[in-house]
Amino acid sequence: MNTIHxxxxxxxxxxxxxxxxxxxxPGSEGEFGVLPGHASLVSLLRVGVVDIENVDGTHDxxxxxxxxxxxxxxxxxxxxxxxxYVSGNTESELAQSIEKAKELVSSMSDRNGIFATALSxxxxxxxxx
Numbered sequence: 001m002n003t004i005h006x007x008x009x010x011x012x013x014x015x016x017x018x019x020x021x022x023x024x025x026p027g028s029e030g031e032f033g034v035l036p037g038h039a040s041l042v043s044l045l046r047v048g049v050v051d052i053e054n055v056d057g058t059h060d061x062x063x064x065x066x067x068x069x070x071x072x073x074x075x076x077x078x079x080x081x082x083x084x085y086v087s088g089n090t091e092s093e094l095a096q097s098i099e100k101a102k103e104l105v106s107s108m109s110d111r112n113g114i115f116a117t118a119l120s121x122x123x124x125x126x127x128x129x
Contacts, residue, residue, distance in 0.1 A: 002035075003019040003020060003021065003036055003055060004019070004020055004021075004022075004023065004035065004037075004038070004073075004075065004076060005017075005018070005019050005020070005074060005076070006018060006019075006020050006023050006075075006078070007075070007076070007077050007078065008050065008064070008080060008083055008085075009077065009078065009079055009080070010079075010080050010081065010082055010083050011081070015062060015080075015083045015084075016052070016083075016085055020053060021035075021036075021054065021055055022034065022035050022053040023050060023051070024050070024051040025043065025045060025076075025078070026046050026047065026048025026064070027043050027045060027046070028044040028046050031048070034071055034076055037073050038071055038072075038073060039071075039073075040071060040072045042068060042069070043068065043069045043071070044068060045064060045066060045067045045069055045078065046066055047064065047065050047066055047105055048063075048064065048105075049061050049063050049064075049086075050062040050063075050064060050078065050083075060086070061085075061086040061101075062083050062084065062085050062086065063084045063086060063102075064078070064080040064082065064083045064104075065080065065082040065083075065104055065105070066080065066081055067079050067081055067083075082104050084100045084101040084104050086098060
């Protein structure tokens with residue numbers, strides 16, 4: 001199976017590292033998907049949600065405030081100023097990570113449309129869990 005490795009890194013450390021089927025990134029000009037074998041590029045990222053399709057077909061979500069993505073055929077490296085991995089083993093843990101993601105996104109809410117879209121994506125990602 002073709003996979004592409006994703007790493008999301010902040011100044012605090014590694015947030016996510018795994019092989020994936022596909023990743024959707026919040027680019028500065030709009031969302032874009034990355035599949036294995038993608039052409040090399042570097043992109044500015046805006047506030048939003050990194051939608052990760054795992055090898056088993058499940059999805060993960062990481063909210064970011066802004067950053068850069070370096071993409072090549074086999075690997076995506078996201079360098080973000082801030083990021084929150086939306087996850088949890090219990091309802092309480094999941095609610096707590098959603099709240100942290102909303103706080104991160106709202107700190108960058110200078111564009112109301114982007115802010116509303118990012119909040120919607122965070123809540124949808126949580127419902128999918």
